[in-house]
Each structure stands twice: as C-alpha cells, then as structure tokens.
Amino acid sequence: MSDTAPTAGLDRSASSRASSVARWVTAVLGLGVILLVLRGGSLPAPVPASAPGERFSAERAREHLRFIGAEPHALGTPRHAEVRDYLQARLRDVGAEVQVQRAPVFAPAQGIPRPAANVENVVGRLRARDGAKGTTVMLVAHYDSVPTGPGASDNGAAVASILEVARALQQGPALAGDVLLLFTDAEEQHLLGSTAFAASHPWARESGVVLNVDARGNAGPLLMFEVSPGGGWLVRRLAEEAPDVGAGSLFTAVYQRMKNATDFTALRQGGWQGLNFANVEGTQAYHSRKETVDAVSDGLLQQQGDTLLALTRRISREPSVPEGEELIYFNAGPLRVHYPRSWAAPLAVLWGGLFVFAIFRARQRKQLRLWAVLRxxxxxxxxxxLASSLARLAWPLLKALQPGFRALSRSETQDNARFILAVVLWVMAAMGVGLYLRRRAPVMELAAGGCVPWAVICIAVSIVLPGASALFLWPFAGMVLLLLWLGRRGTEPLPQWHxxxxxxxxxxxxxxLPGVLATFYTVLPLERAAVPSDLLMLGICLLAPGWLWLAGRGLPWASGGAALLGLGLLVSLAVGQRFDARNPRPTxxxxxxxxxxxxxxWVSSDPVLNDWTRAYLGGDPKREAVDALPEVKGPFWNAPAPAPGEDVRGPAVETRLEAGEGGRRKVSLHITPSRPDAAFVDVQVLPGDAVVSARLAGQQAPGDTLRTRNAAQGVLFRYWVPSSGGFDLELELTASGSPTVRVGEHTYAVPASVTQGLPARPEDSMPVPFGEGLDEGTRVTRTLRLEAAAMEVSPGPTP
Known part of the structure; x- marks a missing residue:
C-alpha cells in the first residue's frame, strides 16, 4: 500500500472556507461551557439567624467564629484553654455528652522532628432517639491554631460550623444514629490530637463515618478531596445531598500520594470510613495573621454547614455501613458522574483499541500516514x-522584575489570579505559534498526532492511578469518536459545517479540564505552575486542528497579543507589589x-533581610549553617547578640545510664523546661545510628524509624508544650560510641532586656507563617555527652 500524502490540509479546506459566524458561535459556546464549569464552585447565600431552628445559619455560626478566631490560640497557650472551655460549654448547651480526652502521645511516623505532646481533645456525643440503630457519624475539626495567626479559617470556621450543625441536629428531626463531635487538639503539630483519639479513646473503637473539615486558605468553595477506601457509597450520598460541592477521584488519587495529611488521615488509618473536605483558595493568608474572622465569608460557612447537616442526617439513617465500593467520580459542569473503578482499565483499552482502528482505517483510505502521525x-x-517551560520561568522572571518577591517565604503574590492568567496566556501563545507552523499538515495527521500522547497517558494512568483516569479517558474518547466519523469521508475536503x-x-x-486546572493552579505554589500547565498544553494538543480552525490566519496575532498581555500582567504584579499593613512581608x-x-x-531564615532584621543582625551578618537548628534547612543569617541574663537558663536534664542486653546501654533522660510558657523542647541525638530504640510519652519506637536521610540531623525529637514537671525520654544505645545529646527549649517571646533599644516589628511585616521558616522567639540549647565508659550517672542537672 502506498504512503502518499493526504490532500486535505486544514488551510486548503476548512479554515479557508469556514465562516466567521460559525467560528464565533463555536468560541462563545466553548467559553460558556468553561464558565459553567468554573461557576460550579459558587457559594450559597447565607441563612440569617432568624431561620427555623432545624436549619443551619451562617449568621449563628459566625457568633462562634468571632470568639474562636479572635486571636491566635496555639497549643498550650492561655487562649487555647479558653477556646477549649468554650467548646465544652457550647456542646453542653445543645445537650451533648462532653468529655475532654487528656493524653500524652508520640507519633514518630508523622513528622520531623519526631513529635510528642500532651493533648486535650474535646469530644461530644448526641444520642439517637430511643431504639434507633442507625450509623454513627463523627464530625471532626481541629480547634488549635498556629502561633502566627488567629486561625479563623484554619480551622475556626469548621469548628464554628460544627457547633451550629450540632444545634440544628438537636432541634430537627430525631436522630437515627449517634453523632460524635470531635474537636481535635495539636493538629498543627503533626495530627497529634487525632492520633491520640484513634489510639486510645473508647469511642474510636466504634464503626461509623467521619466527616472531616479543614482549610488550606481563607476563601473559596468547599472541595471534597479525599474519600476513604471503600467509600464509594459516600460519594453517592454526597452527590445526592450536596451536589454543589466539588469532588473528584483524581484529587483523592493525587492527595494520598503526597506528603500532606489532615486529621482524617489518622482516623482513616484507624478504620473509619469517611469524607475529607477543605476550602483551598486564599492561600496567601494561610498560617498568617491575615486569617481573620472578617476574611471568612458567610457563603463558606453556609456551604460547610449545609453539607455537614445534610450528610449527617442522611448517613445516620443507614442501618449499617455498606460494603466497600470503589468509584471513579468527577464533576462535569452541573453533572455528577460516577462509575466503578474496575471499569478504568477496560475502558482505556476499549478506547485505545478504537483509536488504533481509526488510525489504520484512515491509513487504508489514504487520509494519513503512520510515520507522519508520529511526527x-x-x-x-x-x-x-517549550510552552510549559515558560510557566517554569514565570516565577523567576517575576522575582527578577521585583526583588521584593525574593523576600517571601513561599511563592505567593497579592493577586495570584493575575499570575495564573499570565501563565495560561503564555502557554496558549507558545502553543498557538507552534500550531500555526503546522497549519499545512493534513487534518487527520494533526488530529491523530494530538491523540497519541493521550492514548499512552490514558492507558498508563488507568492501570497505575485509576482514580485519575477520567480526566484523560473521556476527552480522548471524544476525539476518537470524531476520528472515526471523519474516517468515513475519504480524502475529500471537509465541508464548512463539519x-x-x-x-x-x-x-x-x-x-x-478547567475545574481541575483551577484547583491545581490554586493549591500548588506558583513556582510549580508548570504542573497544571502541562495539562493545559496536552489539552491544546488534543484539539490542535480545531484550535487552528477557530483562530484561522489570525492565530499568530492572537498568540503575540496573548504573550504581551501575559508579560503585562507580570509587570503589573511587579510594579504593584508593596509591603504594607494590609499585605505585610513575612520576616x-x-x-x-x-x-x-x-x-x-540573632538568627533569621529570611531569604532577604529588611531594615528591621538588619537592625538586629547588623551590617555584615554571616550566612551559614547553624548546627543548633537542625529542624530547618539552612543556611541562616546570623550575628552576635547580647549575652543572656541569669533568668535564661534552658532546660534541666537528669540522666541515668545503665547496662542493657547484648552490651547495649539504656539512658533515661528527664527533661524539665525552665519556663512555664515553653512552646516545645527539642532533643537531638548524634550520631543517629547510635539509637537502637526510643521510648517517649509511653510509646516505644525502633531506631530505624527515627533516623532520617540527613545524617547530620541525627535523631530529633520535639515535645510540644511539656508540663512544668517535664517529661521522660528513654534511649537504648549501641555498645560503642559516645552519643551527644543537644537539648533546646523554645519560647515565642524574647527577653525585654535583650531587645531594649532595638526597633519593634513594623506594621508592614509579620512573623513567617508557621512551618515555613524558623519559629520566632528564644531558643536556649545545652549539650551533654553520654560517655561510653560510664555505666551509671547519678541523677542531677547537667551543668
């Protein structure tokens, strides 16, 4: 069979004869579909406090939020205790049984430093009506905040919503199943509260459904981004009771392969089925002082409450938790689509086979050449x-245009939407130029060539990550159907209306695609905008001939205009960047x-110093690693500071060293903080391979689970808010070597005698958001060596 070139090129047939009316109609309809998809995340109107008692009211929930999110309430602070007591009182007001679970917990698998704390979970229970045997539902939100922000959105809004849901449940129809209300502690410290609940609270042994709500930012609609294994039936209930809530098995598939975690993680691992919710927009405020009550919209509160209330009432009526079912599910505009996950691979193979059939039939009819399709x-x-590479260059270019962006602890701007639009325009511009250069390619070859990467990705994802397969399967299927239809026509040019x-x-x-892109562009740091940009460029590849037809000969001009507009948006961001009281700089x-x-x-982890930090560090600070701060990757700015007063003593350490089995040694450390407001105490053991096992907060952990890839970090523990009586750490050590132990005590304040004469923090700056740099305040360290020759050391404070 000869492989002669097809005669039906796009410019010579359809593009040259297509009417502007048809193009405009197609463009308007396509834009309308995109807007319909994006509008699917709109928020409901808030319900006033005058609404009937069985309804959720955002206005009533806001009253709780005004108290909870008024100021920071980090673990162990006096304000934290006030919020804890407030939750107990409000639960009693609605007739709930109330408990405070106080427990020490050590969770070495959940972070570095290996975290431990004494937590206080607030737990309530609403009993079902007499004789009712429905499914137990547990509503979960963490009530602690970070020390660097009031936590009105993370997670005060969810806590306030659950309190209002509890009131509405009590005033509505009698409950068919018990409802647990769990306000976890120390979520910001690697999920310690939920870990303690799952491990030791008797109610955690029950079976049921957990609905967890958290926040990644302070704006946007609710997203259901994770479902427990076997929770397909819950996806169906969500579609029935809260169809306006965004959801997708793609998000679950991706999220569960990331390092992120929420309280839902600990409860899911404890055997509960459930759904995990969060709002993910407004990330500029995340963990900062901008997480205020006023920044949380009534629409978000209403959506949270309506969703939790409807799902709780519906799920509690289930006589039992249904058998496990795995679904692929997604939003398609106003539609909620779901089908068994087991269909993913067969569907991919089916459409892949149809694509191969379409290719070979078109080749037989001389509509394309196989080698040209691959070309x-x-x-x-x-x-x-090349187009997505521009997305990788956007953030470095913005920092080059405006050095102020180099000072930020994360890649955020004051208007992320403008940055994202600039990236999208650049990708579209580069793709437009590339497509225009291929305008003479035969229609079928160009269309089939755009489908090849989708066919490969579709089959691979359907096998390896089936939850994400829908994003690639159905767009690919649409183009395969088109290729099959076009293959019936032979080599004659396409009529205009085709x-x-x-x-x-x-x-x-x-x-x-638009909804997925919007979510990924929002959730991912701006410096990683290339990830969703790769999806965007694959989408343009799939629609290459139609894209060419739509723009026609004006495509180069449209591409050039898009590139200039994108550059203009970046320049406007650079020019408009200002640090002020409303948009403070993290320092x-x-x-x-x-x-x-x-x-x-003085030590600072800021990328770039400002006038305030230079007033402390002086004109010639060093930038180097600091061994006493192993928890954050350096180097750091540092310079000599005034010597500490006698009141700055650091933690007291009592040691006992005794012989163990097989030549090993056992070391008991009792560490007592010197201050009652100590935020945490760090214990670092070097070298890490000297630790055979450790026991902290009543839990034993083997040494190989405690060590990290960074040998210089050794084994690093952190006990959050230790009691005034201190805590015990037991180490089992190898027979050889002389491990060094460094103990550090951290408080969030600096002695007034040290800062006397130095400027206070200006209004245009704020503390670095929690977890993104060094914690502010005072860190006092001391070091001791456990000598190999010593068999026993008398207890006493280390000098």
Missing amino acids: ESVVLLLVGF VPLWGLAALPLLLL GLLYLVDADAKTAR
Missing part, C-alpha cells in the same frame, strides 16, 4: 514542553542562646 505527535509535544464538530468532540475536555528573627557557653546570637 506530528513529537512536534506537538516538543512545542508543548469543522465545528471539533467543538462537540472537545465537550468532555471543556467539562473536565523572622530568633534569639539563639548557648547556655553552656553563655553566648547568644
């Missing part, structure tokens, strides 16, 4: 990766004391 696929991908069929074939892509400063040498220094 077009490679060319499209090369152009696409070309808009690309718009119809693109419908699955237009229904699925951090630590007073680091060596109690053994009685010396101190």
